[in-house]
Amino acid sequence: MSVSLRRARADDVDFLVELVTHEEVEPYLAAVGAKDREAILAEIEHSEAEPEAFGVFVVEVDGERAGTIHFTRANVRSRIANLGGLAVHPDFRGRHVGDEAARLIQSHLIHDLGFHRLQLEVYGFNERAMRHAERSGFLREGVRRKAYRRHGEWVDGVIYGLVAEDLSE
Numbered sequence: 001m002s003v004s005l006r007r008a009r010a011d012d013v014d015f016l017v018e019l020v021t022h023e024e025v026e027p028y029l030a031a032v033g034a035k036d037r038e039a040i041l042a043e044i045e046h047s048e049a050e051p052e053a054f055g056v057f058v059v060e061v062d063g064e065r066a067g068t069i070h071f072t073r074a075n076v077r078s079r080i081a082n083l084g085g086l087a088v089h090p091d092f093r094g095r096h097v098g099d100e101a102a103r104l105i106q107s108h109l110i111h112d113l114g115f116h117r118l119q120l121e122v123y124g125f126n127e128r129a130m131r132h133a134e135r136s137g138f139l140r141e142g143v144r145r146k147a148y149r150r151h152g153e154w155v156d157g158v159i160y161g162l163v164a165e166d167l168s169e
Contacts, residue, residue, distance in 0.1 A: 001061055003100035005108065008044045008056040008068065015058070015065045016040050024090045028126050031150055033085060043070070052113055059088065059101040066092040069105050071118075079116040081109050086129075102136035110164045117163050123148065124156030133160045137167070 008016065019025060020035050034040045040056075047056040052073070059067035070085035083105065088098045109115045120138065122129040134140065138160035146154035 001095060001097075002063075003066075003097055003104065004060045004063075005057045005069070005101060005104045006060065007047055007051070008058050010041060010044060012058050012065065013037055013041050013044065016056075016068055019068060019087055019089055020085075022090065025087050027151065028123065028129065029087060030084060031148070056085075057101075057105065059097060061092055061095075061097055065089075066097055067101060069101055071105065071109060073115075074119070079114060081113075081115045081118050083118055083120040086132075096135075098132050099136045102132070106137065106162060106167060110167055115164075117161060119159065119161045121157045121159050123150060124158050125150075130158055138162045139166070 014037075017035070017037055017040055020029060020033065020040075026035070034043050043054075043056050046054050054073065055071045057069050058065055059069060067088035068085060069083065071081045071083050074080040074082045086098055086101065088101075106118060109118055118138075120133065121144070122133065124143065130140075139162065140158065141161045142159045144157040144159065147157040148155050
């Protein structure tokens with residue numbers, strides 16, 4: 001199995017809409033994330049226009065679309081990027097596709113784009129995402145208690161970080 005990343009293109013929009021609205025995926029994604037054609041296409045155009053500040057990527061397995069992951073530059077001077085939007089289609093789960101995609105984006109952001117710190121936040125109810133973050137090298141740094149309203153209740157946000165030196169260890 002070969003996992004690869006590439007920048008999303010306009011012809012990926014239908015796949016991305018189907019993925020982020022899938023009943024087994026949507027409950028775990030940020031409530032404010034793009035979920036319709038127009039919003040996703042706007043994100044892809046932003047990714048193309050400012051590739052060092054924003055990125056929408058398609059995860060492929062043996063050349064077949066399998067998921068997505070995003071980044072946003074959070075701080076220019078300190079070279080910090082926020083990661084988010086990792087979603088793997090249920091047909092590809094159980095094969096650690098997300099772990100490999102995370103390693104690929106980490107390498108790209110740190111080695112190719114020069115970021116020093118990568119950070120992400122997941123909902124406290126998302127046990128799968130927390131296990132994934134730790135397997136892929138992120139360190140749990142803290143919790144924002146009852147920070148987000150999701151599914152009719154207040155939920156924690158669990159914060160993870162990774163710095164360039166972590167990749168060389």
